[in-house]
Amino acid sequence: MSFSNDVKDELCRELVSSRSLAAAECYGVLLFCNTFSNRGIRIITGSRSFAAALPKLFHRAFGVRFDAIPEDRGRGKLSFRLTDGAQLRKIADALDYDLSTSVAHHINLGLLEEEHTREYFVRGAFLAGGSVTDPRKRYHMEFVTDHYGVSGGLYTLLFDMGFEPKTIARKGNNITYFKQSETIADLLTTIGAPLAAMEIMSAKIEKGMTNIVNRKVNCDTANVTKTVEAAAEQLDAIRRLREQGVLERLPDKLRQTASLREENPELSMAELAASFDPPITKSCLNHRLRKLAQIAAAGTIE
Numbered sequence: 001m002s003f004s005n006d007v008k009d010e011l012c013r014e015l016v017s018s019r020s021l022a023a024a025e026c027y028g029v030l031l032f033c034n035t036f037s038n039r040g041i042r043i044i045t046g047s048r049s050f051a052a053a054l055p056k057l058f059h060r061a062f063g064v065r066f067d068a069i070p071e072d073r074g075r076g077k078l079s080f081r082l083t084d085g086a087q088l089r090k091i092a093d094a095l096d097y098d099l100s101t102s103v104a105h106h107i108n109l110g111l112l113e114e115e116h117t118r119e120y121f122v123r124g125a126f127l128a129g130g131s132v133t134d135p136r137k138r139y140h141m142e143f144v145t146d147h148y149g150v151s152g153g154l155y156t157l158l159f160d161m162g163f164e165p166k167t168i169a170r171k172g173n174n175i176t177y178f179k180q181s182e183t184i185a186d187l188l189t190t191i192g193a194p195l196a197a198m199e200i201m202s203a204k205i206e207k208g209m210t211n212i213v214n215r216k217v218n219c220d221t222a223n224v225t226k227t228v229e230a231a232a233e234q235l236d237a238i239r240r241l242r243e244q245g246v247l248e249r250l251p252d253k254l255r256q257t258a259s260l261r262e263e264n265p266e267l268s269m270a271e272l273a274a275s276f277d278p279p280i281t282k283s284c285l286n287h288r289l290r291k292l293a294q295i296a297a298a299g300t301i302e
Helices: 002-010 019-032 050-061 086-096 117-127 148-160 179-192 194-243 252-264 269-274 281-299
Strands: 033-036 040-045 076-081 128-133 139-146 166-170 173-178
Touching: 002 050, 002 117, 002 128, 002 194, 019 050, 019 086, 019 117, 019 139, 040 050, 040 086, 040 117, 050 076, 076 086, 117 128, 117 139, 117 148, 117 179, 128 281, 139 148, 139 179, 148 173, 173 179, 179 194, 194 252, 194 281, 252 281, 269 281
Parallel strands: none
Antiparallel strands: 033 040, 040 076, 128 139, 139 173, 166 173
């Protein structure tokens, strides 16, 4: 099951009791569904929870019933139709539409002036024409309609609600979308899906922790590589000193340093400095190792 379906499941768990809010939600559904005209309504959905809620929602809002309830065979999409003239007039009257002319596809903000009606309109729009990507993959939420006026009205509505969407045209459709995780989470909470919002924020935190761990691993790997490369160079210098017969003639401190490095090739500079008795500083150790390399390069003790 997709994350979008999970969100729609959460939105459909409880049917709104207020008739005005139910009407606002249905208004969003109608403007983002497949067909809404003076000849009929057609709503197609792959969400089982939305399909189960639709008949109750429309009856609560307008007192109407669909022509028939589609049989759920467990897969594929479900299609709802409403073509009866009397029932269409009930919806038209509630939404202040004139069925004698073509339905004007735009958002009448005057119908969404009561408290919370805008949130429920957006909720309906998402149920009928919205989707949100699994936050473990990426952050993207969008509303799709083939009506330019509806897309523009949704942009204005969301902006008035404190959100800043972006818009784009894609394959003849108008897309209103968001890509910021915090904005998507806030909008989902606003329309009644706080659990989905929490999942988005949890995914963001998990990604952040993963990035931190990866950066630390990369840093540690780089440090280990530098330690190994430095130790290899130091061991090579010590080998050349031995081959040149110079090692045994070095001062005690340099011979001790060479011996400890050969015995502990895996130690970092800090760890090697601490292994001396008594311990020496990294700066002192670094000076001694550089001196060994210089003597090995010269092939003689100055």
